[in-house]
Amino acid sequence: MPFLQQMACWLPERLVSNDEMGSLLGCAAEWIESVSGIQERRFAGPDDTTVSMGTAAAQRCLKELGIGAESIGYLICSSGTAENRFPGPATSIASKLGCGPIPAIDLPLASTGALLGLDLARNLAPRYGRVLVVATEKMSPVALTEPMERGVSMLFGDGAGACVVGMEPGPLEIVDSLLASDGQFAADLMLRAGEPLIMNGRSVILQASRKIPRVIQDLLERNGLRASDVASFVMHQANINLIQKVAAALGVENERFFTNIARYGNTSSASLLIAAAEWMENARPMSGEHAVLSVFGAGFQWGAMLLKAS
Amino acid sequence: MNQRQELILQLVKKVSKKSETPDPEESLFDSGYLDSFALPDLVAELEEQFSVKIPDSDLNPRKFDSIARIDAYLGEQD
Numbered sequence: 001m002p003f004l005q006q007m008a009c010w011l012p013e014r015l016v017s018n019d020e021m022g023s024l025l026g027c028a029a030e031w032i033e034s035v036s037g038i039q040e041r042r043f044a045g046p047d048d049t050t051v052s053m054g055t056a057a058a059q060r061c062l063k064e065l066g067i068g069a070e071s072i073g074y075l076i077c078s079s080g081t082a083e084n085r086f087p088g089p090a091t092s093i094a095s096k097l098g099c100g101p102i103p104a105i106d107l108p109l110a111s112t113g114a115l116l117g118l119d120l121a122r123n124l125a126p127r128y129g130r131v132l133v134v135a136t137e138k139m140s141p142v143a144l145t146e147p148m149e150r151g152v153s154m155l156f157g158d159g160a161g162a163c164v165v166g167m168e169p170g171p172l173e174i175v176d177s178l179l180a181s182d183g184q185f186a187a188d189l190m191l192r193a194g195e196p197l198i199m200n201g202r203s204v205i206l207q208a209s210r211k212i213p214r215v216i217q218d219l220l221e222r223n224g225l226r227a228s229d230v231a232s233f234v235m236h237q238a239n240i241n242l243i244q245k246v247a248a249a250l251g252v253e254n255e256r257f258f259t260n261i262a263r264y265g266n267t268s269s270a271s272l273l274i275a276a277a278e279w280m281e282n283a284r285p286m287s288g289e290h291a292v293l294s295v296f297g298a299g300f301q302w303g304a305m306l307l308k309a310s
Numbered sequence: 311m312n313q314r315q316e317l318i319l320q321l322v323k324k325v326s327k328k329s330e331t332p333d334p335e336e337s338l339f340d341s342g343y344l345d346s347f348a349l350p351d352l353v354a355e356l357e358e359q360f361s362v363k364i365p366d367s368d369l370n371p372r373k374f375d376s377i378a379r380i381d382a383y384l385g386e387q388d
Contacts, residue, residue, distance in 0.1 A: 184367060202339070202371035205346040206353065210366060241347045 002125040003170030004118070004307065007277035008061035009161040010053055011264060012044040018154070025150040032154045033262075037240020041157030041265030043140040048158070050079045051092045054136030057160035057273075058097055061132070065164055069097040072164070073128035075104040076120055078113025078135040078269040080191065080298065081142060082106065093134055103128070110137075110191065111236050111297020113269035114161065115305055118293070119177045121165035129166060136160035137268040145196045152199050155239070157265035161273020171280065172291070172307040178219040179303035180211070189298040208242055208296040212304075213249035216294055219304045227252050231289040234279050236296060237261040237271040246294075258283065269297070285309035314360075315381050321355040322377065334378040339371070349374060356380065362387050 017040050018029035033039055044053065054077060062069055075097075077090035088106030107113040107120075114135035121131035139156035165174070185207060188200035212235070220226060227250035235243050240261055247254045258279040267274060272295055285291060289309045296302040311319065315334055323329060326343040338344040344352060349371060356374075357364055362384065373383045 182366065202346045202349055206349050206369050206371060207366065209350040210369070245347065245350065
């Protein structure tokens with residue numbers, strides 16, 4: 001069985017408060033928090049790129065695990081905001097890390113890419129050894145693209161996360177995962193190059209509030225578990241109200257859902273690894289405890305992964 | 311309002327926690343009865359009260375934008 005061996009994250013220094021976003025968007029700071037749970041987010045500097053942020057998160061991850069980049073056999077990079085149509089950030093990150101001539105692929109999957117990357121890594125690890133999954137997003141230029149819509153622009157922040165998946169025992173065993181997609185609503189969450197984000201929030205929330213609990217329940221059921229058996233849930237940090245809706249649908253307390261959206265906003269595909277890294281550091285799950293990672297995003301794509309603490 | 315619309319109205323009031331009565335044709339979103347997070351609750355209430363299973367493919371917010379539209383959608387399920 002593959003394991004999540006180490007997770008780490010990197011956030012830009014610049015803190016953008018709801019007061020600052022509110023004055024930009026013509027809305028109250030309190031309104032932003034009430035509709036999203038966000039209190040502040042981080043914006044990357046002009047020199048920060050998806051490559052530099054992803055590299056920083058990956059370097060931290062490798063350092064904390066105590067391994068060199070040369071021991072990575074495969075790199076997967078998720079980003080919905082890569083600066084180029086091609087090449088994506090993956091090969092540059094691998095090169096900057098000093099990984100050598102390993103396969104390095106990009107997943108242009110907003111919101112969900114980290115989990116889909118972990119699922120791929122789970123299957124690649126038996127063949128390639130350690131797989132480094134990076135998720136890196138510079139959402140601030142998207143958020144600030146005119147015409148800005150307050151319900152959209154206030155949501156997003158920048159950041160990156162990284163995770164090493166390998167066959168050697170680590171703190172979290174990957175037990176199972178379940179992924180799905182439905183292209184019927186693809187136009188409801190879409191980003192064309194250089195244009196404002198298209199987001200039909202009503203459709204996104206309506207679909208997500210139904211599909212996330214269902215995929216988690218299906219995953220747990222086929223592993224003989226119930227939601228009440230799971231110690232911790234870590235979701236894509238899209239909106240605190242959605243996270244609480246999922247908790248209610250599963251019949252578990254909000255407290256079981258780790259959240260850091262208040263501090264970072266929605267960092268698209270990076271959010272899962274940023275949240276999971278902080279959860280691992282803070283929660284330190286007990287041996288035998290189960291945790292579930294879950295995402296929903298553009299496509300629509302969604303999924304869940306079941307973990308067991310070693 | 312027909313009998314089904316009256317029941318839909320009660321569910322809208324329950325979910326929105328508002329006591330006023332919207333016009334059947336009035337947009338429940340524009341008039342503030344529904345927002346993104348109340349809509350899933352209304353759909354769940356509709357499924358339970360009308361004993362229907364609304365498939366994901368029908369979860370288009372426009373179908374639930376007014377009492378009249380909800381009534382029309384439920385009528386198609388009969």
